[in-house]
Amino acid sequence: MVYPFSAVVGMDDMRLALLLNAVSPAVGGVLVRGEKGTAKSTAVRALAAVLPPVAVVAGCRFGCDPAAPDPACPDGPHPADGPGAQRPARLVELPVGASEDRLVGSLDIERALTEGVKSFEPGLLAGAHRGVLYVDEVNLLHDHLVDLLLDAAALGRAYVEREGVSVQHAARFLLVGTMNPEEGELRPQLLDRFGLTVEVAAPREPGLRAEVVRRRFAADADPTGFEARWADEERELADRIAAARELLPRVELGDAALDQVTAVCAAFGVDGLRADIVTARAAIAHAAWCGRDQVIEDDVRVAARLALPHRRRRNPFDAPGLDEDTLEQALDDARPEPDGDPDPDDTPPEGGGSPEDGGPQDGSHQDGSPQDGGRPQDDASSGDTREPTTAPRGDAADPDAPRTEAAPAPEQPAVAPDQAFRARRLEVPGTGAGVAGRRSKARSERGRVVGSTRPAGAVTRLHLVDTVVAAAPHQRERGRTGPGLRLERGDLRQAELEGREGNLVLFVLDASGSMGSRTRVAAVKGAVLSLLTDAYQRRDKVGLVTFRGEGAELALPPTWSVEAAAARLTDLPTGGRSPIAAGLLRAHETLRVERVRDPRRRPLLVVVTDGRATGARGTDHLAQAHRAAGLLQAAGTASVVVDCESGFVQLGLAQVLGAHLGGQVLRMEELGALVQDMKDAA
Structure with a gap:
């Protein structure tokens, strides 16, 4: 049913x-x-x-219209007056x-x-x-x-x-x-x-x-x-669609309505002219749906609410939405002036009109169908405006508490990331065979030809040169006498293509107090946000592990929702000790599970830390971190360490951690694509 x-x-x-x-x-x-x-x-x-x-040509597998058959139809040519059928x-x-x-x-x-x-x-x-x-x-x-x-x-x-x-x-x-x-x-x-x-x-x-x-x-x-109960409503709806289709060619989009369409699109700063064309077509369709042969302001309003929210986005993590005040102001500015001088007292208030002059009051269409308004702006997008809190440090808060190797920094409220930038491409070494994407080299269904193989099944991508080369030595024994080439099934060669694959990018983020001031934390979050944006554009799966205080947390299980990772990153507080070993062990377990769930997707581990490992006295935390890193290297996990260490005295601990992981080490300032481009040019 x-x-x-x-x-x-x-x-x-x-x-x-x-x-x-x-x-x-x-x-x-x-x-x-x-x-x-x-x-x-x-x-x-x-x-x-x-x-x-739909009326179709009888027997045509491509559904050609008998009134205007497709002249290039593979089942054609069809006679203009050929038999037709309805389906x-x-x-x-x-x-x-x-x-x-x-x-x-x-x-x-x-x-x-x-x-x-x-x-x-x-x-x-x-x-x-x-x-x-x-x-x-x-x-x-x-x-x-x-x-x-x-x-x-x-x-x-x-x-x-x-x-x-x-x-x-x-x-x-x-x-x-x-x-x-x-x-x-x-x-x-x-x-x-x-x-x-x-x-x-x-x-x-x-x-x-x-x-x-x-x-x-x-x-x-x-x-x-149940179907019989709604049969009458379904027939009425089908009849109304058919009537609107018949009316559609006669609907007129006047200059005043067109001016409103273009004014609204310009007010929202959309790119290109596709938005104007789609909004105009939607307004015409809405007028036909309402049984009118003339586009009016309400048709433009409805069309803009449906055609523009996803076109005014400025970065991948902005939610679609439409500001109602901006929409109403744009419609009002493009509304034709009435004949004669307007009365200043009759000017509608900013953001909408009164019921007498057609202004929206309850967000409904003229045909009675309610319409959802624009989303309110997210205040969090403007950054964290809270004042930093103060708290006693380490042992000063409790003189009787046992002393530690390094006093943990107090927990700080979440800091908004700095502005994202275009990040360099981080790759998994070697050639994989994962799902199509845009990060690491892989054998794929699209890309450049790098070789050929004998096909196990049907040939879908023929390597013509290798096929000819395989058949050429056998032409005499096959009795070839003319200019044609005699081919057999065993001569066919399937082209092997090398393209790009999507990876699982697992971020392991140091959220401890050793990451420094609020300014430094904002810069680190901005760098990670840039890498997340890059993962979004390269069609990667992402996950987020954070460590601070007494342990590590899988803040976001591997997912395709990069937006969710960006939201978790923005809301992440910092402070406390630096249990790097716990973070790496949690990453090791997460990747082990993902290898079972998605064995074709190769992982890339991105560890963002200054390399300092702290905890209770009597434990060699650096040694634990290095042993955990050795587990990841032994499992063949490709990794990149982003060194966040700052200040005049730098210990280079992130470099040592990267050596134990067997991965690449980059300073945070080296993550930008422009820096990489300059190095390649040199």
Whole structure:
């Protein structure tokens, strides 16, 4: 059973965004962001049931429109007056682990070379043509698949190239992606390719939550009866979508409305002009959805709330959002002046108008659907403004307490990181075979050709030169008499590609009092934040271990959510002793578990410390730290030590720790990519 779209409780922004794209697929699709268990997938799967049926050429695997068949269709050419048929709009789901051939389709290269037959097997893009392509957990999709997917969505065509054999076909679809931000973000340039984005969360009102549970139980108990109960609403919704599609070409975007669109986009400082185009298309679709043939201010307001939040981000860790005051001010500034001199007493207050002049009061659309306002600005982003606290140091607080080798510094409140910078690329030595990414060298599905092998199964990436070389010595015994080359299955060679992989970057951060002043701590956090930003851009998995006081803590288990790591870093207090051994042992155990869970992903350990190990008297803490480092080296863990030592007297303890880890040692000032570029140039 497909849960009825009309039966979804709440989620008004998500439903409206999906419906606007159903009316006008040119809007560019929807990205639905939200916590788990918020009916994201349920709503998307339910959408296809209310879309109008599609007329297709009979027998065409690519869903060509009989009124305008694709002249380049691999199943064509189709006669303009050929037989047609109707089928429901399709919902095609793209699995996260799909291959490139599964997405765009594949050529049978063996038949093409040995038999001269161009045999093409359509992929998911062909099946989604004139329907819905749904990607659940789109943030976990491999980058090369996302690139192919979004290129097809932008161009409306899919291309398959294999060693001189080329196939293309139409691929116009409604692209819908869902994701949980806790599991990692999309790259900003990919995020911008989605037309609209919405944030969803479970309702907090007990009554709404109870209604969700009630409907779910009713659907599970009697699927047929539940569908029949909502059949009328589903038909009305389908009819309204069809009517809006018919009205859409006649909707006029006047100069006044266009001025408001561009004024709003300029007010939020979005990059490029895609935001203006998407906002205008969404406003036109909303007008058609409301049954109007003219775009009005409310259409622009609704479109801006859906099209701009994810386009005004300035760094990877900023949450999408839209300031309502800025939106209303931009609309007001672009609003045409009425005829005659305006009365100063009638000027609406800044940030919105009164009910008489159409200003928003409760955040609702004209058609009655509520609209979520912009997110409030996060005060924490402006930095920590609290005054530093004072506390007695070490033994002075309690004269009777046992003395230690080094008196621990008092715990300090969390300090905001300094400004992030572009970090140099830290790599795992050697060549891996992990998942696609942008950090360390690896055998992968994309990259430069470095060799060839005999294929164990079907050939997907032919190494043409090596194939010819393998077949050439056997041409006489195979009876070749003409100019053609006689090939057999054993001659085929599969190309080996070398690209980049994503790694598990595990940070081990010294949060003890030896890290120094609040200024120094802020600089260290800024450096780690820069490395986190670099990990985000290189599609790495990240984790965070901190140590201070009496032990170590796994502050963030390995995850794709670099945002969560950045938040933990910002809120991290400092102070106390420096149990480096405990931190390294916790890292060793964390990596051991991750090797079992994700054996293909190679780890990179980044230890941020000044190398000083302190604790109770009578224990050789440096020796313990060095033994723990030896365990990590013996396990083959690639590591980098970031030396944070400062001051006139420097002991070089981080250098010694790096030697025991068998890794690279960098000063904090050497983390910048500009420094590395200058060294390479020299």
